[in-house]
Amino acid sequence: MQIAHLSPTQLIERIKDPGIYIETGPFTIHLQTAVAHIAEGIRLLYEDFPILENSGVADFHISFIRTRSLRPWVRPEVRFRLDSESPFAPLPLEQAFPMFEWCFNWCISRHANQYLVIHAAAVERDGYATILPGPPGSGKSTLCAALVIRGWRLLTDELTLVAPATNMIAALSRPIALKNRSIDVIRSIDPQTAFGPICQDTAKGAVGHMRPPTESVLHVGDPALPRWIVFPTYKTKGAMNARPMSKGQTFMWFARSSFNYTLLGLTGFEVLSNLVDRADCFTLEYSNLHDVIEWFDGFDPRELAAAANSAHASQA
Amino acid sequence: MRVLSWTTPRLVWKSWGEEVIVFNVASGNTHLLSPVAAQALRILEQNPATIFELSNKLAGSASVDADEEFIEHVEKLITNLDELGLVEPVS
Numbered sequence: 001m002q003i004a005h006l007s008p009t010q011l012i013e014r015i016k017d018p019g020i021y022i023e024t025g026p027f028t029i030h031l032q033t034a035v036a037h038i039a040e041g042i043r044l045l046y047e048d049f050p051i052l053e054n055s056g057v058a059d060f061h062i063s064f065i066r067t068r069s070l071r072p073w074v075r076p077e078v079r080f081r082l083d084s085e086s087p088f089a090p091l092p093l094e095q096a097f098p099m100f101e102w103c104f105n106w107c108i109s110r111h112a113n114q115y116l117v118i119h120a121a122a123v124e125r126d127g128y129a130t131i132l133p134g135p136p137g138s139g140k141s142t143l144c145a146a147l148v149i150r151g152w153r154l155l156t157d158e159l160t161l162v163a164p165a166t167n168m169i170a171a172l173s174r175p176i177a178l179k180n181r182s183i184d185v186i187r188s189i190d191p192q193t194a195f196g197p198i199c200q201d202t203a204k205g206a207v208g209h210m211r212p213p214t215e216s217v218l219h220v221g222d223p224a225l226p227r228w229i230v231f232p233t234y235k236t237k238g239a240m241n242a243r244p245m246s247k248g249q250t251f252m253w254f255a256r257s258s259f260n261y262t263l264l265g266l267t268g269f270e271v272l273s274n275l276v277d278r279a280d281c282f283t284l285e286y287s288n289l290h291d292v293i294e295w296f297d298g299f300d301p302r303e304l305a306a307a308a309n310s311a312h313a314s315q316a
Numbered sequence: 317m318r319v320l321s322w323t324t325p326r327l328v329w330k331s332w333g334e335e336v337i338v339f340n341v342a343s344g345n346t347h348l349l350s351p352v353a354a355q356a357l358r359i360l361e362q363n364p365a366t367i368f369e370l371s372n373k374l375a376g377s378a379s380v381d382a383d384e385e386f387i388e389h390v391e392k393l394i395t396n397l398d399e400l401g402l403v404e405p406v407s
Contacts, residue, residue: 248335252348262344266328269339269346273330 004047012039019063021052025172025220026161027112029104030058035066035078041097041196045175045209048217060107064096082107095199098207101177108159108172109259115161115170116271117259122160122169123152128227128301129169131160131279133257136204139234139286142182145210146289147296149190154216155224159259164267167274168223173216175209183208189289227301229281232292240291245281321406322394323364324357343401356393357402364406367391 003022006014014020019032022042033039060082067077067090077090080103087106091099109117120133121144130152134140141157148154155169157176162169175196178186183206186193194211229250230242254272255261261268286292326341336354339346349357352374359365359373368382371390375382397403 246335247332248337248348251330251337252346255346261346265344266339266341269328269330273337276332 001051002047003042003049003051006051008039008043011043012036015039015042018054021054021058022046023050023052024104024174026115026170027059027108027172028052028057029107030061031063031100032061033064035064035093035096037078037093037096037197038064038100041100041209044194044196045211048212048214060104060111062100062103062107064100064103066093095202095207097196098177098199098202098209101175101209104174105158108161112161113260113263115163116261116264116268116275118160118162118254119158119257119259120160121157121176122155122224123147124155124169124171124222124224125152125299126301127222127225128299129155129224130228130230130296130299131169131226132230132232133160133253134232135257137234139182139232141176141178142185142234143232143286143289143292145176145178145182145186145193146189146293148176148210148213148216149186149193150293150297152296153219153224154212162226162271162275163223164264164271166223167226167271167278169226170223171216171220173212173220175212178208178210180205185289186210226275226279228299229276229279231281231283233283233285235285235287237287238285240288240295241285242282242295245283247276247281250279250281251276319366319368321364321366322360322370322398322403323406324361324403325401327357327361327402338402340401345401347400347402353393353397353402356390357397360403367394370394 015031016034019030021028021030063081065079067079076093078093078096078099079086079090080088080099120131121140122129122131123144132140132144144157154173155171160169183198196209198206198208200206231245251272328339328341330337334351336349337346338349356370356374359370367390371382371387374390375386394403
């Protein structure tokens with residue numbers, strides 16, 4: 001059963017009690033809340049995701065509780081709980097859905113140590129993944145959203161999960177978080193793109209989440225082989241500029257920006273070595289998304305295979 | 317006065333051309349090395365050496381003289397590597 005199979009009223013009632021078990025790639029969350037903003041966001045953005053029977057088994061049991069005050073001038077707020085812990089200060093009620101997304105990301109980045117968890121977006125085509133790392137504001141989510149609209153499969157917009165046993169990337173395919181002007185930029189590429197409610201005045205400015213394409217959600221169980229690593233930087237003007245980035249610098253960037261590289265110890269080193277080994281690495285400055293999409297469309301995974309084959313031939 | 321010999325903790329290596337990265341198994345830290353630091357660590361990993369011995373080996377591979385200035389550079393290099401936990405004196 002998928003979320004879309006529930007009516008809005010059924011969804012609200014079920015999330016309220018006993019909560020719903022949503023399967024998002026390798027993780028199952030048990031979400032329980034009476035906050036309507038969250039139920040509405042789930043309805044709009046997670047409709048293709050499977051919901052599981054109430055088994056009591058989940059990777060994360062999370063709830064959001066509206067805080068109450070007897071003083072009417074105090075704005076209503078929402079508090080997040082993971083199990084019985086409440087690790088963060090509450091946020092205004094209007095920000096409840098972005099808060100759900102941020103807290104879900106936090107759960108994964110904090111606890112999913114069966115993966116190397118890298119702060120990066122990732123998309124897939126023909127079984128090969130392009131990883132888009134970058135600090136907040138670099139434009140990685142915007143670029144990720146644009147590529148997804150143009151047919152790349154969404155793996156993740158925020159947390160790239162690399163499985164140590166296979167060195168493959170596991171997909172999450174959750175909604176893409178966009179901020180401020182990026183929301184209009186993506187709407188200009190495809191006016192049909194569905195968004196959840198746009199929240200103004202968050203700590204990050206205006207935040208909206210783009211609904212993941214159905215195809216991406218249906219193939220969430222298909223892992224992808226890392227093939228390209230592109231560090232995007234958005235500029236307000238100027239021509240696109242892509243340059244090779246050294247593997248050593250790429251490795252060190254990932255080591256610093258991974259959530260659990262240090263915790264994984266030698267395993268983290270080996271996973272990252274393998275990842276960087278098999279990828280072509282670039283820095284990319286861009287101001288025009290159409291130019292960039294064209295550049296990405298030129299990616300050919302056979303080029304690496306050909307290079308690897310000729311290297312083996314010369315060693316022999 | 318006894319002259320110290322230096323060795324390395326257990327290191328795991330990864331290199332792409334001249335770029336060398338080591339993982340220090342004892343500390344869990346990862347380092348991107350300069351070519352000369354990488355060469356010094358490879359020498360010390362194979363056999364412990366004093367700064368004088370290490371200087372001679374490094375100078376020999378670079379076809380330069382291990383003069384006083386060169387040895388001072390190597391001494392500073394070992395000090396830096398010691399601060400990073402990448403070398404340790406042989407007890």
